[in-house]
Amino acid sequence: MPFWFWSVVVFIYGTVVGSFLNVCICRMPRDESVVNPPSHCPKCNTKLGIADLAPLVSFLLLGRKCRYCGEPIGWRYFLVELATGLMFVALFAKYRFSVDFFTFALLSASLIAVFFIDLDHWIIPDQLSVFGIGLGVVRDIVGLVMHEEGRSLLRIPIPFTQFELPMLWSIAGLLICGAIFYAIAVLGELAFKKEAMGGGDIKLAAAIGANLALPLALLSFFVAVFAGSVIGIGMKVAQRGQQKDSYLPFGPMMVIGVFVTLFFGAEIVAAYMSYLEHGGM
């Protein structure tokens, strides 16, 4: 089968996952189940059938409104399905069918949900972070069982004994990244006398640490801070003179950081290393 054929298949699966993400984005902040009740129109409560739920297609065919009551459907639904489909294809183009592809596709899906929920509600549902952590740990174990190249256990020497404590790298990554964000949260609160980093950000950082090798996880945080600064300054300029107090949640920036790292992380790290080697500093 040619590459384009699998790209189309992967894209369609991506839009179906995106359709489910729309349900998560809508219901998780309200602590509602994402499977029960089945999809229904938020206005008229009519249960939606297969023809109303086909990703992308239904939205366009129905003219962006509910078939039963005419309630307009936001572009957001379409955007999430399209973005998830494109993300899956991009990951497939980079990683082809591999354990990495499936892991990163699922991780990206949960991060797309994080992006929109945190943007709207300033919360990151625990389910999504726990899902990310579980994903990283399972992926680690699968890699070990399959004797994947470069997979190993971290062995921490126990002081004053000859024993070593074996640990999964994903667990080490989640502990280190979680601890870094926890420290920033504590220091930030001391310095600014207000919450600088929420518990949701700490758990998300742990999930990222469980999935990306440590240098890449740290790189994703740097990209997040950079994106946050650029977008924050942009917002300040756009709202000049207005008294509106704007707040930019950090979760979506972390998601941008991971996405940049998934595609360009190795190249950025390599460029930085060669910069150091050639006497840049």
Ligand SMILES: [Zn+2]
């Ligand atoms: Zn309706």
